[in-house]
Amino acid sequence: MNPLETRGKSRILLWVLLAAAIILYGFPFLYLLLTSFKPPLDAIAVPPSVWPETWTLDNYVSALTREGVPAALINSVVTAVISTVLSLVLAVPAAYAITRFRTPSGRVFIVAALVTRMVPTIAVGAPLIEVMRTLGLTDTSFGLALAHTTISLPLSIWLMASFFEAVPDELSEAAEVDGCSRLQAMWRVVLPVVSGGLAVTAIFAFLASWNEFLFALLLTSVRAQTTPVVIANFQSQFGLDWGGMTALAAVYSIPVILLTLFLQRQIVAGLTLGAVKG
DSSP states (O other), rough: OHHHHHHHHHHHHHHHHHHHHHHHHHHHHHHHHHHHOOOOHHHHHOOOSSSSSOOHHHHHHHHSSSHHHHHHHHHHHHHHHHHHHHHHHHHHHHHHHHHHHHHHHHHHHHHHHGGGGSSOHHHHHHHHHHHHHHOOTOHHHHHHHHHHHHHHHHHHHHHHHHHHSSSSSHHHHHHHTTTHHHHHIIIIIIHHHHHHHHHHHHHHHHHHTTTTOOHHHOOOOOTOOOOOHHHOEEEEEEEEEHHHHHHHHHHHHHHHHHHHHHHHHHHHHHHHTTTTTO
């Protein structure tokens, strides 16, 4: 077979697989978005229809004006931002020290950090409630952000360590020769190089907090309740208020989409960092 024909067929197959992946991942969100524009009875119709027969914005109006929803949206933003900042503040120096000193204890630490990701969150839920109650942090955004940091921190350390590994040691050594301390070399020289990696890590940390449900359910009641918990409590005279739930879920997805689009260039740079190393 002609090599050009083989390459063309491989490319066609790749595009077919890519289109199938987009459909599989995109259809649930598309169905959610379309359901949010359906009248209440159409949203619970059996069999369900994908395309709304009648379009309405009533679900968005009722969802966004529902008591507790605006406060929950603000709580979600505050909690996710605090958790992201805490994750980066702790992960960046930890990952930098591990990759620059390369001690056996550092390798043990980073593996241990990854192992903690394997522990089900429900297993630490009850002890965490007691800890937060003792510290007086139950039903507070800061307490919930601390809990979310325990989820995102191990992955943040691993991601930042992989990005720091792609930066040559000679770069930081040259900064130290010019009079910088290790901390200054990291801040002024290395971090600008891995800015794309910082963006990727920040997005993963933000998503870990933004989408988290269990800790938000266990550690909050009224003041610090986040949007995922509020969405789960949507009820109507027919049972679950699917129209309101899908409308608020669609609104709740907007900040993440905008954040990803805004940091798209940094994300691409971070994912390709180190691709040509060596």
